[in-house]
Amino acid sequence: MGSGGSAGRGARLVAAEGPDGVEQRLEVRGRQVPDELWAQQGLRKLYLSDAGLREVPDELAELQHLRTLALDGNELMEVPEAVCDLPRLAHLYLGRNGLQGLPPSFAQLQSLRCLWIEGNFLAHFPRALLQLPELRSLQLGDNRLCRLPAALPRMAGLRGLWLYGNRFQEFPPVLLRMDHIRVLDLDRNRIASFPDLTGLASLRLLSYDHNPVRQPPCVGDEVQLVGDGAQEFMEARQERLQSLQCQEEEEEGTEAAPVSPEDGPEDGEGEFAVLTGSPEET
Missing domain, CATH: 1.20.5 (Single alpha-helices involved in coiled-coils or other helix-helix interfaces)
Structure with a gap:
């Protein structure tokens, strides 16, 4: 089905973009992606958001040129193994599913630069993320995290980290060693006080709203603050x-x-x- 079509009753539209930059829209019925999609092996972008999917077929791994994949707003309980077999994937959206962790094979996504995995059930920071050197933007908001790994500074390429809506009782001390971070969002946690953050020379935006702090954190003059x-x-x-x-x-x-x-x-x-x-x- 080409672009510009409308979905019939009970159907959802998903979008895909090929190497020519032309977008296509396809109908998803009964939580099933049409087989014709997997035959388009030159696809660069695939949007399967809010499609009611509980699983993704192994044929996804045949889309070896895929650089952007959106699976947010589905009913996935685990990351499909086929996702981890996409070596060129740079942008991955897995928010608002039922994920409790990431498989070790997730570390194979060595080209990944942007990962959104907000609104899931992560109680522990996924260790596989520490092995992704190209990751620049990591969205972990609205999960169940209460601590960060001591090895976090190994993610030297990370520039934006969103941790809002988690369960941090105190400011994670390992963040003081993330001197390359530019955006840090800690909204809606339970942090009562912040340490001196003037040592984070690259920091440009700090959001700390809806935490029980009595005064704004001490930051450098270049930092924009968002909060009480x-x-x-x-x-x-x-x-x-x-x-x-x-x-x-x-x-x-x-x-x-x-x-x-x-x-x-x-x-x-x-x-x-x-x-x-x-x-x-x-």
């Missing part, structure tokens, strides 16, 4: 930075004041002690 008291904190920080900037400008202006005739050279050379730039530039 964050607006007031950032306004005060901005005022402080502006005040410092004005003070520096005033000091520079004082240094650049004209030299008086009594103190300066008689021939008039160097009437301004400092013009602009560093001493090497003048």
